[in-house]
Amino acid sequence: MDTVIKTTNLCRYFGAEDVEVKALDNINLAIQKGEFSAIIGPSGSGKTTLLHLIGGLDNPTSGEVELSGINIAQMSGTTLSNFRRDHIGFIFQSYNLIPVLSAEENIEYIMLLQGVSQEERKSRVQDILETVGLAGLGDRRPAHLSGGQQQRVAVARAMVSEPDIILADEPTANLDSTTGIGLLEMMRELNEQRRMTFVFSTHDQKIMDRANRLIDLRDGKIDNDSRA
Amino acid sequence: MLLTFRLAYRNLFRNTRRTVLTCLLISCSLAALMLVDGLIIGMLKVMVDTTTKTFAGEAQVHRQGFLDSFDSDLYMSDTKSIEAVLAADKRVAGYSVRTVTGGMISSANNMTGGLIYGVSADREAGVSRLKEAIIKGKYFTGNETEILIGEDMADLLEVKLGDRLVATLAEVDGGDLSQALFRLSGIFRFGMREIDKGLVFIPLDKSREILGMQDGGHEVAIQFFDATDAANPDLPLFQKLSDGDIEAVGWPDFFPQIQAMVEMVDYATLIVGIVLFLLASFGVINSMFMSIYERIYEFGVVKAIGTQPKQLVQLILMEALVLGLFSVILGLLLGGLSSYYFSIHGMAIGEFEFEGINLADRIKTELTFAQFINFPIYVLLLTIAASIYPARFAARIIPSVALQRSL
Numbered sequence: 001m002d003t004v005i006k007t008t009n010l011c012r013y014f015g016a017e018d019v020e021v022k023a024l025d026n027i028n029l030a031i032q033k034g035e036f037s038a039i040i041g042p043s044g045s046g047k048t049t050l051l052h053l054i055g056g057l058d059n060p061t062s063g064e065v066e067l068s069g070i071n072i073a074q075m076s077g078t079t080l081s082n083f084r085r086d087h088i089g090f091i092f093q094s095y096n097l098i099p100v101l102s103a104e105e106n107i108e109y110i111m112l113l114q115g116v117s118q119e120e121r122k123s124r125v126q127d128i129l130e131t132v133g134l135a136g137l138g139d140r141r142p143a144h145l146s147g148g149q150q151q152r153v154a155v156a157r158a159m160v161s162e163p164d165i166i167l168a169d170e171p172t173a174n175l176d177s178t179t180g181i182g183l184l185e186m187m188r189e190l191n192e193q194r195r196m197t198f199v200f201s202t203h204d205q206k207i208m209d210r211a212n213r214l215i216d217l218r219d220g221k222i223d224n225d226s227r228a
Numbered sequence: 229m230l231l232t233f234r235l236a237y238r239n240l241f242r243n244t245r246r247t248v249l250t251c252l253l254i255s256c257s258l259a260a261l262m263l264v265d266g267l268i269i270g271m272l273k274v275m276v277d278t279t280t281k282t283f284a285g286e287a288q289v290h291r292q293g294f295l296d297s298f299d300s301d302l303y304m305s306d307t308k309s310i311e312a313v314l315a316a317d318k319r320v321a322g323y324s325v326r327t328v329t330g331g332m333i334s335s336a337n338n339m340t341g342g343l344i345y346g347v348s349a350d351r352e353a354g355v356s357r358l359k360e361a362i363i364k365g366k367y368f369t370g371n372e373t374e375i376l377i378g379e380d381m382a383d384l385l386e387v388k389l390g391d392r393l394v395a396t397l398a399e400v401d402g403g404d405l406s407q408a409l410f411r412l413s414g415i416f417r418f419g420m421r422e423i424d425k426g427l428v429f430i431p432l433d434k435s436r437e438i439l440g441m442q443d444g445g446h447e448v449a450i451q452f453f454d455a456t457d458a459a460n461p462d463l464p465l466f467q468k469l470s471d472g473d474i475e476a477v478g479w480p481d482f483f484p485q486i487q488a489m490v491e492m493v494d495y496a497t498l499i500v501g502i503v504l505f506l507l508a509s510f511g512v513i514n515s516m517f518m519s520i521y522e523r524i525y526e527f528g529v530v531k532a533i534g535t536q537p538k539q540l541v542q543l544i545l546m547e548a549l550v551l552g553l554f555s556v557i558l559g560l561l562l563g564g565l566s567s568y569y570f571s572i573h574g575m576a577i578g579e580f581e582f583e584g585i586n587l588a589d590r591i592k593t594e595l596t597f598a599q600f601i602n603f604p605i606y607v608l609l610l611t612i613a614a615s616i617y618p619a620r621f622a623a624r625i626i627p628s629v630a631l632q633r634s635l
Contacts, residue, residue: 048632057532058628078536085534092631096529100238105231112231113534157533169631 002068004164004197005031005054010063012049012220023049025220027063031213033164034195036188038207041217047201048169050217054199055088055167056080068164085113089158091168095150097142103129103153104138110161128156132186148179155187165197172204184210232539236546243519250515251555257508258559258607259566264500265603266567266593267575268493273594276455276486280479282418283356283427285324285449286458289469289476294446298343300329300400300439304474307445314450317465321453322354325445327435331397333377333428335385342381344395344428346435346445355451358416358429365389365414372434375410378424379417387412395430399440406438450476501606508607509614512551516544516618527622528630537623544622548615552608560604567593 010027013020024046031037039047052058053065056072065073067087075083084090097106104125111121129138132152142150151171158166168187172180188210191198200207208214216224240247280286288295289310291302304310307325314323327346332339349368353359358376359367368374375393377385387393393410410430417424436442452458457465458478469476480487520527527540574590 052628052631055532057631058626078538081531081534081536084532090529090532092529096526098235098526098530100235100242105234109231109530110533113536113539161534 002033003030003066004033004068005029005199006064006066007050007054008064008066010050010053010065011061012046012053012058013061022220024053024060027220027222029215029222029225031197031199033197034191035213036191036198036211037213037215038200038202038211039215039217040202040208041223043203045217046220047217049220051167051169051199051201054165055090056084085110085161087164089161089163089166091151091154091158091166091171093170093173095142095147095154095174097150097153097157099142102139102141103134103145103149103156106142106153107138107157107160110157114161124160128160131159131190132156146179148175148183151175151179151183152186155183155190159190159196163196165199168198168200168202170202170204171200172202172206177206180204180206232543232546233550236543236550239519239523239543240547240550243522246515246518247551250511251551251558253511254508254552254555254607254611255557255559255562257504258556258603259563261501261504261603262559262563262599263566263570263593265497265599266571266595267591268497269594269596270571270591271577272490272493273455274591275489276479279483279486280455280458281357281451282420283358283423283449284479284482285355286452286455287450287466287476287478288482289448289450289474290446292473292475295482298328298330300327300398300446301403303327303400303439303441303444303446304448305441305444307448308443310448310469310474313465313468314448319452319454319457319465321451322351323448323450324348324351324355325432326352326447326449327432327439327441327444328446329397329400329435329439331395331428333381333385334394334396335387335391337386338384340381340384342377342426342428344397344430344435346430346432346439348432352429355449357418361416361418362414363417365412367414368429368431369413371413372431373410374413374431376414376416376429377412378427379415380421380425381428382412382415384425389413389415395428395438397438399438400444401440406440408434408438505606505610509610512548512611512614513618515551516548516615517621519547520544520618520622524625524630527625528627531625532627532631540623540625541616541619544615544619545612548612548619549608552611555611556604556607559607560600563603564595564600567595567599571595 007027007029010024012024013022015021027050039050041047053060056075060073064071072080072083098109101109107125107128108121111124125138129135132155134149134152137145137149172183175183184206187198190196200211212228214226215222291304294302311325314320324347329344330341331344332341363379389412391412393412394407395410396405396407399406436444457463459480461478466476570593574592577591
């Protein structure tokens with residue numbers, strides 16, 4: 001299997017020397033293409049920090065992060081922005097759509113950054129809206145969509161650029177149980193159909209039940225790494 | 229670019245009240261600047277018009293050094309060639325050859341010193357307000373014994389119309405004293421004490437005869453159709469007239485105090501402009517920062533999904549541009565309408581005296597090209613410039629830090 005995410009001796013410390021907090025300490029991890037993995041653990045265990053380092057949103061104190069064989073740990077500025085744009089899709093806990101853009105425009109935004117032609121953009125937006133079950137709701141702004149619908153738009157935005165990896169930080173935390181299950185089922189289907197790699201950071205048992213790999217973090221270290 | 233514009237436009241109206249207030253701040257600053265500039269230009273115009281059109285003229289031709297000494301020997305022996313040049317120039321509205329010399333004026337009761345001007349009746353009426361200033365008697369009618377004096381001098385000499393006056397003055401070149409008898413034909417009042425008490429007007433031909441200078445003259449006063457020509461030292465006419473020790477100069481040279489005033493008000497406008505622009509730019513910076521702080525998490529998200537720092541800068545600058553455009557349109561409306569109103573009805577400024585001249589108590593604003601083109605461009609550029617700092621701040625937002633804010 002292809003390794004899409006690989007971390008080597010990954011460390012992230014916060015604060016000065018005397019009050020240094022080891023958010024992540026020597027993490028060695030390899031995630032294969034098509035995995036539906038969940039990083040779990042109690043609050044403060046380093047889940048979000050690990051997700052941010054894998055996503056290139058933060059720089060490690062030491063160690064390496066390789067995505068599809070490319071070390072992103074030392075990337076910065078525009079290079080890193082472009083890498084995230086082309087290779088990583090993000091889904092956040094509070095949906096985080098751009099409130100002044102419609103659902104369609106929110107999904108289209110990342111393709112604009114990529115320089116995709118207008119025709120191609122429109123076609124892909126309609127396809128993905130259908131895939132996430134939001135056909136006909138594309139012209140609505142986030143304020144006129146339910147929480148579940150907004151998170152579906154966020155999933156569509158993350159997937160439309162066809163990234164190698166989708167990183168989801170507590171994606172079901174703000175959703176009711178039924179909506180959360182529906183969203184997870186949809187992501188699981190996409191994972192199976194398109195072999196897209198999903199990495200979740202979560203406390204949610206529903207995600208843990210559906211993940212094929214659980215990486216349990218405790219105090220910044222991998223306590224347990226199990227596959228279903 | 230279209231999406232950036234759409235985003236910028238919609239972002240601006242997320243908080244309509246704040247945007248409208250910032251817009252009002254910028255547009256009122258622009259309107260105030262247009263109005264102040266129009267008022268200052270209007271005031272200067274009144275000041276220059278009043279001083280140059282009263283008597284001195286907008287430009288003068290004389291021998292070099294004459295203005296410093298008023299030495300009657302510094303006369304131009306051939307004024308006909310100068311008149312020919314002036315008559316042929318389409319920018320010249322009028323000109324008048326004058327002789328100028330110091331002398332004594334005596335009446336049966338008293339005597340006083342003054343500057344005696346020899347003027348051509350017709351030509352002088354085209355360049356100064358002498359004819360309009362006559363309050364008793366008549367302007368020159370062609371009789372060579374006519375003499376016009378000011379109201380204050382008439383009081384001093386205790387004379388009335390028709391009384392005899394003797395002018396004693398020195399002939400040019402030889403310097404012999406010469407006397408001539410006149411009959412008071414008119415009394416004038418310019419409202420300027422120096423003129424009303426110290427100037428005397430006699431016919432040009434008579435003065436030439438007394439002074440012994442034939443076709444000569446000490447100065448040629450000029451009025452232009454466009455007053456700004458006179459303030460241009462590079463005017464081709466001035467080059468044409470200046471020959472040897474003859475010089476042609478505009479009012480800034482013989483009224484340096486007005487020129488100093490013009491420069492001073494230019495600085496005043498600049499300072500007012502800077503203060504207004506600074507206030508407006510602080511408003512823009514404040515508004516932009518408030519808007520950015522409200523959206524830090526959102527900026528973290530858009531940076532996370534791949535927006536480059538320079539694209540965020542573009543977005544913020546586009547927001548500033550849209551804000552600036554709205555403000556400029558509103559400012560132009562406010563400034564244009566108020567300036568136009570005051571250009572018709574004038575603005576009451578109370579009594580205002582300059583160089584002993586009472587200026588109009590209502591100043592009319594002057595509308596200029598710069599107010600409607602340059603000022604709005606400056607405001608637009610300033611709004612964008614004021615947004616560079618907030619834009620750079622937004623571009624430097626670290627996604628992981630921004631995303632932690634609401635977690």
